[in-house]
Amino acid sequence: MRKTALSLGLFAAFLANAQSIKTTIDLVNVKDDKVAVTMEFPKMKSGDVKFHFPKTVPGTYSEDDYGRFIEGIKFYDNKGSELKYTKVNDNTYALKNAQNLSKISYLVNDSFDEETDTSKHKAVFSPSGTDIEQGKVYMINTHGFIGYIDNMQDVPYQLVVQKPTDFYGTTALVDQDKSESTDTFTLANYAKVTDSPLMYTKPDYITFNAGGMELVLGVYSPTGKYKAADFKENLEKMVIAQKKFLGDMNTNKKYAIMLYLSGGDGPKIKGFGALEHHESTSVVLPEMMPKDAIDKTITDVVSHEFFHTVNPLKTHSEEIHYFDYADPKMSQHLWMYEGGTEYFANLFQIQEGLINKDEFLQRIGEKIANSKNYDDTMPFTVMSKNVLKAPYKDQYRNVYEKGTLLAMCLDIELRKLSNGEMGYRDMIRKLSQRFGENKPFKDDKLIDELVTVTGYPQVKDFYTKYIAGNQPTPYADYLNMVGVEIQKQDSRPIFWFIKNPNQTGFDDKNNAFAFDESSALSPFAKSIGFKITDQVLALDGKTVDIKNVQDFISYTQTIKDGQNVTVTILRDNAGKKDKMTLTGKAILDKMTTETLKFKANPSPAELKLQSQWLTGKK
Numbered sequence: 295m296r297k298t299a300l301s302l303g304l305f306a307a308f309l310a311n312a313q314s315i316k317t318t319i320d321l322v323n324v325k326d327d328k329v330a331v332t333m334e335f336p337k338m339k340s341g342d343v344k345f346h347f348p349k350t351v352p353g354t355y356s357e358d359d360y361g362r363f364i365e366g367i368k369f370y371d372n373k374g375s376e377l378k379y380t381k382v383n384d385n386t387y388a389l390k391n392a393q394n395l396s397k398i399s400y401l402v403n404d405s406f407d408e409e410t411d412t413s414k415h416k417a418v419f420s421p422s423g424t425d426i427e428q429g430k431v432y433m434i435n436t437h438g439f440i441g442y443i444d445n446m447q448d449v450p451y452q453l454v455v456q457k458p459t460d461f462y463g464t465t466a467l468v469d470q471d472k473s474e475s476t477d478t479f480t481l482a483n484y485a486k487v488t489d490s491p492l493m494y495t496k497p498d499y500i501t502f503n504a505g506g507m508e509l510v511l512g513v514y515s516p517t518g519k520y521k522a523a524d525f526k527e528n529l530e531k532m533v534i535a536q537k538k539f540l541g542d543m544n545t546n547k548k549y550a551i552m553l554y555l556s557g558g559d560g561p562k563i564k565g566f567g568a569l570e571h572h573e574s575t576s577v578v579l580p581e582m583m584p585k586d587a588i589d590k591t592i593t594d595v596v597s598h599e600f601f602h603t604v605n606p607l608k609t610h611s612e613e614i615h616y617f618d619y620a621d622p623k624m625s626q627h628l629w630m631y632e633g634g635t636e637y638f639a640n641l642f643q644i645q646e647g648l649i650n651k652d653e654f655l656q657r658i659g660e661k662i663a664n665s666k667n668y669d670d671t672m673p674f675t676v677m678s679k680n681v682l683k684a685p686y687k688d689q690y691r692n693v694y695e696k697g698t699l700l701a702m703c704l705d706i707e708l709r710k711l712s713n714g715e716m717g718y719r720d721m722i723r724k725l726s727q728r729f730g731e732n733k734p735f736k737d738d739k740l741i742d743e744l745v746t747v748t749g750y751p752q753v754k755d756f757y758t759k760y761i762a763g764n765q766p767t768p769y770a771d772y773l774n775m776v777g778v779e780i781q782k783q784d785s786r787p788i789f790w791f792i793k794n795p796n797q798t799g800f801d802d803k804n805n806a807f808a809f810d811e812s813s814a815l816s817p818f819a820k821s822i823g824f825k826i827t828d829q830v831l832a833l834d835g836k837t838v839d840i841k842n843v844q845d846f847i848s849y850t851q852t853i854k855d856g857q858n859v860t861v862t863i864l865r866d867n868a869g870k871k872d873k874m875t876l877t878g879k880a881i882l883d884k885m886t887t888e889t890l891k892f893k894a895n896p897s898p899a900e901l902k903l904q905s906q907w908l909t910g911k912k
Contacts, residue, residue: 314450314480317440317487321457321494322475324428328365328401331439336449341393344444345369347385348619351422351437351488353570353602355624355681355690358418360405360438361385367400386620402426402439406561420565420578425554427561429458431495431514433554435569435576437488442619447484454478455492462497464512465490466550466573485617491569491576493552498522502530505537507544511551516558519581520588525553528589529596535646536600539638539910543604543723550574551596557581568595570602572731593648598639605722606631608731615734625737628678628690629761633697634722637705640698641719645910651892654908655778658702659890661695662769662780663794667814668692671764674700691812696767703772704756706907710775711750714906721748776904777896781889787882789853791819791830791861794885800840804871806831806864807838822861822878831873832862855882 316334323330347361362384369377369387371394380388389395405423408415418438425433440451455463455477463469467479467490481487499512500522511529513522529551537544550573556563557580568577577599579591606614606625613625625631644654668689674696680686705718724747729735735743741757760767770780791807792798793814801808806829815826831838836849853859857880864871896904906912 314452315446316452316454318454318456319434319439321432321455321461324426327407327426327428328403329426329432329439331400331402333398333441335396335398335443335446338393338395340445341391343389343392343395344382345387345389345398345441346444346620347441348437348488349385350622350682351619352606352614352617354419354422355628356416356419356687357682358405358422359384359415360418361441362415363403363405363408363424363438364400364441365403367398369395370397370399372396398441404433404561405438406433406563409561409563409565417565419567419569420554420556420563421567421569421576423563423565425561430516430560431493431554432461433514433552433576434492434494436490436492437619440484440487442484442487450483451481451487452478453481453487455494457494460496461494462499462512463492463494464499464510464550464552465492466510466548466571467492484619488619489571489573491552491571491574493554493576500526502526504530504533507533507537507546508548509533509551510548511553513553513555515555515581516560517581519557520555520585522553524585525589525592529592532593532597532648533600535648536597536642539642539646539719540601540604541723543726546573546603548573549600549603552576553592554578555581568599570599570607572603572607575599593643594639597642598635601635601638601642602631604726605635609722609726609729610734611737611740612734613737622682624679624681626675626679626762627737627740628681628693629674629697629700630740632693633699634701634718636694636698637701637718641705641910644908651908655890655892658699658773659888661698662888662890664812665692665695665699667793667812668696670696670766673762673764675762699767699769700761703760703767703769704753706772706775706903707752707756708748708750709903709906711752714903714912716748717907717910719910724748773890775900776907777893777900778890778904779893781891783887783889785885785887787855787884789818789850789859789880789882790816791824792816792826793883800838800843801829802840804829804831804864805838805840816881816883818859818878818881818883821881822876824861824863824876825865827866829864829871830861831864834860835862853880853882855880 313336318332320330347364349357349359369379369389371377377389377392382388404426405418406425409417422435424435424438425431459474463477469477471478481490493512495514498521499510501508501510511522513520566579568575575596577596579588611625613623640657643649644651672689677686677689681690701718708716708718708721728747741754744753745751759765792809793816797810797813799808808829809826811826813826836846838846859878859880861876863874863876865874
């Protein structure tokens with residue numbers, strides 16, 4: 295019986311492999327920071343073939359055109375002869391009468407090396423990018439390495455990674471062979487391929503179990519400053535708290551975190567953050583960060599990505615479920631996918647005791663302040679649906695500010711309506727139970743579904759006014775319900791380049807002030823044609839010096855309204871920095887600071903709702 299079962303098992307495996315797309319990534323024979331990839335296909339069902347690399351991928355909201363990192367592509371028939379093709383665009387290749395197509399080969403360049411040169415294309419966000427550093431590290435976001443053929447996205451893939459024998463691959467995938475030089479994985483379809491990043495480097499990883507889930511953290515630290523074990527205590531505490539917060543909403547049995555720390559003589563990347571997947575997240579941070587800062591970022595950022603395992607990875611619309619990598623159609627509901635997830639990433643910390651209530655309130659206050667850098671009257675559903683296009687794409691980062699606040703206000707609204715019996719988390723739980731990973735909802739029917747799962751028609755009123763409508767959300771009114779007041783204080787008029795001076799950064803290389811691209815320009819900056827991407831070198835001949843920055847700031851405080859001012863800047867011009875001079879009359883801008891405070895004497899109803907909000911208890 296055992297022998298028969300084994301034979302049948304081998305036959306089934308052979309049959310499955312015969313019907314799969316075998317994709318080999320060669321990390322051994324790397325030349326000029328380029329990795330060779332070959333894809334072998336089962337028999338084609340059609341003579342006309344289109345082969346694609348993604349324009350964008352789920353979880354990112356920009357057109358990145360991963361096909362532009364591919365070179366030397368060749369198509370072969372089943373006799374080894376090359377086939378002719380037409381390159382349609384950066385991502386797509388078309389072949390006629392290609393029913394005998396058998397294999398495709400090409401070389402992959404990495405995206406990290408191009409981040410500092412944006413003359414031809416906007417840089418790919420680092421956590422969704424790729425890095426090839428021979429003998430050091432390979433960051434394999436699979437959508438940057440592997441393509442697909444139209445009408446074959448549901449065909450299984452067999453992924454074979456040929457690797458140096460002393461390298462370890464951090465991934466949530468299960469290696470199906472015992473070889474030290476080859477890892478083999480089976481993936482159900484192309485969506486699973488793009489959902490499965492890997493990071494190969496010299497072994498530095500930890501594993502632990504959290505609430506029945508196996509977690510692996512792999513770390514690449516170019517100078518050896520950090521080891522995976524350095525982050526275990528904080529990470530374990532965070533994940534256990536998240537699992538408790540989510541309860542039965544999270545069913546992961548395994549989760550992998552790939553932490554890439556940039557520094558040393560490696561690529562000069564700048565897109566720090568993380569990208570979510572069903573069973574893993576890829577994280578990119580600067581190695582120069584102190585350990586405490588990395589721990590805090592892991593708690594804030596990686597927790598956000600882990601919460602995506604619920605929304606949108608397991609509760610989503612048809613646009614995400616049937617994602618079109620070549621011509622992506624976006625959902626209306628970034629307020630929920632990103633805003634609601636960011637709300638969870640903060641709410642769980644107060645409810646599970648990782649931060650105190652004053653720290654939580656400070657974070658909400660910062661979200662309110664940051665949201666004022668964006669258009670508060672732009673319907674969030676419209677922005678979300680069109681997030682890849684201007685002018686909507688410039689509003690994208692508001693999903694982490696106003697999106698969070700919308701989820702918070704809806705949480706408070708639900709708790710008030712239900713006398714504390716239901717909140718935002720309960721609504722998402724019910725929605726995930728109604729749909730789930732393999733049952734998408736219709737994008738334009740979500741609000742009806744939310745009314746159904748909550749039982750409150752008032753949810754639709756909230757949605758119509760503040761999410762799909764153009765009415766600014768009355769944060770003060772909702773915070774008042776939970777015993778919180780907004781205290782305003784006007785500062786004396788100041789001279790600066792952005793509305794909120796606290797969002798000013800410093801570029802060490804250029805000795806210049808730089809600004810967060812989400813910042814709102816000051817009236818003066820607008821009047822002289824200053825751009826948010828400009829860097830300030832000098833003001834009236836007084837150069838920026840980080841060692842004596844207070845002298846520079848003190849000078850700005852002497853400037854009078856209407857005074858003639860000269861600003862020396864660096865402006866990006868097709869990837870180069872041009873030195874320019876802008877002149878105009880100073881405009882002093884009055885800044886109003888808003889601070890959230892718990893009321894000294896809240897009403898019993900406010901105090902009760904506040905407790906339910908901050909503890910999650912009914």
